[in-house]
Amino acid sequence: MKKLLIILILMLTIVGCTTTNETEDPIKDPIVDNNENTNEAKNITLAEILVKIDENETFVIMFEMDGCPWCLEALPVYKDTATKNDANTYYMNFSDEQDKESFQEEFDQLVELLKDHIEFDGEGYPMFYVPSAYFFLNGEIVLDHTGTVTTHDPAKAKMTSEQIEELHAIYQEGYDLIQ
Numbered sequence: 001m002k003k004l005l006i007i008l009i010l011m012l013t014i015v016g017c018t019t020t021n022e023t024e025d026p027i028k029d030p031i032v033d034n035n036e037n038t039n040e041a042k043n044i045t046l047a048e049i050l051v052k053i054d055e056n057e058t059f060v061i062m063f064e065m066d067g068c069p070w071c072l073e074a075l076p077v078y079k080d081t082a083t084k085n086d087a088n089t090y091y092m093n094f095s096d097e098q099d100k101e102s103f104q105e106e107f108d109q110l111v112e113l114l115k116d117h118i119e120f121d122g123e124g125y126p127m128f129y130v131p132s133a134y135f136f137l138n139g140e141i142v143l144d145h146t147g148t149v150t151t152h153d154p155a156k157a158k159m160t161s162e163q164i165e166e167l168h169a170i171y172q173e174g175y176d177l178i179q
Helices: 002-014 046-054 069-083 103-114 161-178
Strands: 059-064 089-093 132-137 140-146
Touching: 046 089, 046 103, 059 069, 059 161, 069 089, 069 161, 132 161, 140 161
Parallel strands: 059 089
Antiparallel strands: 059 132, 132 140
């Protein structure tokens, strides 16, 4: 029973976003799936991310979830920034991973690797919010960013051009650190 409760709490903490009534969900339609062009974001699994970190690779990853309004707005900015940089860029949708048998073990490994970059609740459970972008240089995080920008609330309005530029600058800072 305790294990079921822990898994339920972990699943709830992963979902840092609420669903929207969007008719199109760009997260459901991958940006680019397994394309060899390093200037475009590619879909990746949690297991593949763990290997990249273990092998001390330099790359960028964004974690996201279906229906997340922040993800819906951050994703196009992330994609646009990726195309302007020469780096291995990926995204992983938790909605695609949660049903895999290996999810809990892989998620626990990821939490251990990111523990200095994520929040934990009073019980010690990870509060893994999406969207979260991590910039890895030789397997070490040099920058992470969660959400869009502090002045943005997707429940009230879409990002303004100024907010988009601010988010683009945040992502660009990460790319500059790994190149």
